[in-house]
Amino acid sequence: MKPVVLTVNAGSSSLQLHLVRDGRVLRTEHSEHGPDPAAAERTLSDFLSGAEAEVTAVGHRLVHGGEAVRAPTVADDDVVKAVRGYADLAPLHVPPALALVEAARRVLPSVPHVLCPDTAFHSGLPAAAATYALPAEWRRRWGLRRYGFHGLSYAWAARRAAGLLGRPVEEVGLVLTHLGGGCSVCAVRSGRSVDTSMGFTPLEGVPMSKRSGSVDPGMLLWLLSGSRLTLEELRDGLEHDSGLLGLSGGLSGDTRDLVASADEAAALALDVFAYRVSREIAAATAALDRLDAVVFTGEIGWDQPEVREAVCARLSLLGVEPPAVTDADRDLVVSPPGARVPVLVVRPREELQVARETLAALDRGAGEAGRP
Numbered sequence: 001m002k003p004v005v006l007t008v009n010a011g012s013s014s015l016q017l018h019l020v021r022d023g024r025v026l027r028t029e030h031s032e033h034g035p036d037p038a039a040a041e042r043t044l045s046d047f048l049s050g051a052e053a054e055v056t057a058v059g060h061r062l063v064h065g066g067e068a069v070r071a072p073t074v075a076d077d078d079v080v081k082a083v084r085g086y087a088d089l090a091p092l093h094v095p096p097a098l099a100l101v102e103a104a105r106r107v108l109p110s111v112p113h114v115l116c117p118d119t120a121f122h123s124g125l126p127a128a129a130a131t132y133a134l135p136a137e138w139r140r141r142w143g144l145r146r147y148g149f150h151g152l153s154y155a156w157a158a159r160r161a162a163g164l165l166g167r168p169v170e171e172v173g174l175v176l177t178h179l180g181g182g183c184s185v186c187a188v189r190s191g192r193s194v195d196t197s198m199g200f201t202p203l204e205g206v207p208m209s210k211r212s213g214s215v216d217p218g219m220l221l222w223l224l225s226g227s228r229l230t231l232e233e234l235r236d237g238l239e240h241d242s243g244l245l246g247l248s249g250g251l252s253g254d255t256r257d258l259v260a261s262a263d264e265a266a267a268l269a270l271d272v273f274a275y276r277v278s279r280e281i282a283a284a285t286a287a288l289d290r291l292d293a294v295v296f297t298g299e300i301g302w303d304q305p306e307v308r309e310a311v312c313a314r315l316s317l318l319g320v321e322p323p324a325v326t327d328a329d330r331d332l333v334v335s336p337p338g339a340r341v342p343v344l345v346v347r348p349r350e351e352l353q354v355a356r357e358t359l360a361a362l363d364r365g366a367g368e369a370g371r372p
Contacts, residue, residue: 003056005355006048006108010035010061010100011093011181017047019055020355027051028351035096040103048107058113059358060101061152061350063093063202065117067143072120072361075101075113083115089201092239114358121151122186122193129195129287146204148196150178150298154186156353157297157346160331162191164344165293173288175281178348179300179307181209181253185277187284195287197280203238206276209253212242213276244269259306274310281315294320297346302328312343 002022009016015035019026029047036043048055062069066086073079080101087094105113130146131139138144157176162169169191177185183206187195197205197214207213215238223229229237237246245253247269252258255273258266285291294315296308305326312322312335319340328334328345335343 003359004053005358006055006058006104007351007354007358008044008058008060008097008100008104009350009354010097014181015043015100016351017044018351018355019051019053020351021053023352023355025351026053035100037096037099037103040100041107044100044104044107055108055111057111057358057362058104058108059354060097060104060113060115061354062097062115062117063149064090064147065115065119066147069115069117070120070123072114072116072357074361074365075105075115079115093202112362114361116152116354116357116361118149118151118153119147120357121155122146122148122196124192125196126194126287132200144200146196146199148184148186148193149198149202150182150184150186150196151193152350152353152357153178153297153348154188154193154196155357156349157295158188158191160346161293161295161344164331164333164346165342167292172292173290174293174295175284175288175291176295176297177277177281177301177311178298179277179296179304180298180348182211183208183213183277183298183300185280185284187287189288195284197284206280207247207273208243210240210243210245212238212246244273247272255300255304255307259304270307270310274307275314278311278314281311282318285318291318291341293342293344294318295344295346297348299348302345302347308334308343308345 004019004021007018007020015031017029064086065083066089068082068086080098084098101113132144134144154176158174159169161174162172165172174188176188182202185197186193203211205213223234243253244258248258249265251263251266258270281294300307309322312320320343321336321339323334323343324336325334331346333342334345
């Protein structure tokens, strides 16, 4: 019997549970509300009570494991404690994820639990892409470097994109963009991440739903001086009131609402967003020796043709043409036939990548345990 993996993806404002066997989803639950730690055990137990298959392992998406978890790792008390020490690097994501890890370990104590970090795909970033131009003592003392995120999404999408192109992933140069509540861009060469827009935390890079993305650090220092803003006010504003929400004057952080609106602020928000994403895509090509395709994934990238078109319209210098196909109901090439640089759309399937990496980590562990 093929192993069954329960995948747990706890976001800042959502929870996704999947049962996966042999690359197929047997059962799913998706909530648009953040996980309630007090009810986490009940949520998991209720989900499993309706399942006909017995769970073999549990894979947990972990946005940021810092230096504690740089690759898929079996969770034990020491590992969870070490990860908790990095929770302030992704405060919207890591605490709810760890609450679900602890709840799942209580509900399923006899099966292995594997932490699958979003940073793993970027762990081999070249030094030129990973290093901040900061004092060497700071970098040594606090481990300041660019980690990158959305790695599970990129690992899945890169292989799917290569398949659509009919080539091995090791032989293509891709720029991928994951657009959703969080947004980023990634350059992939020879199947590996060689540059990405997010850095030490998931706050760097392009504007997002409610997060600012990159802004002038001098402006932040100015806001903190002269009693203009407290540190908490600044943090809250950058993480909860910026991005599309801030650009639209508080109208919405959802591109669907902004596309449907006739408000001038909504139009500005979409224009800034598309421009910044296209600029980041163009910048990412500097890490490649050739560009074989531009790939859209994430909820917006998959299901928002207006955004894809607006981004691609700014990339003609790279040989990218606006998509000819708008609505994608499967992974496919959406650019016009004969386009010099194809544009691909890949459905986000982090749950399948988590299941794949969970089983691979357990296989590696079994192999190492068997060595003399």
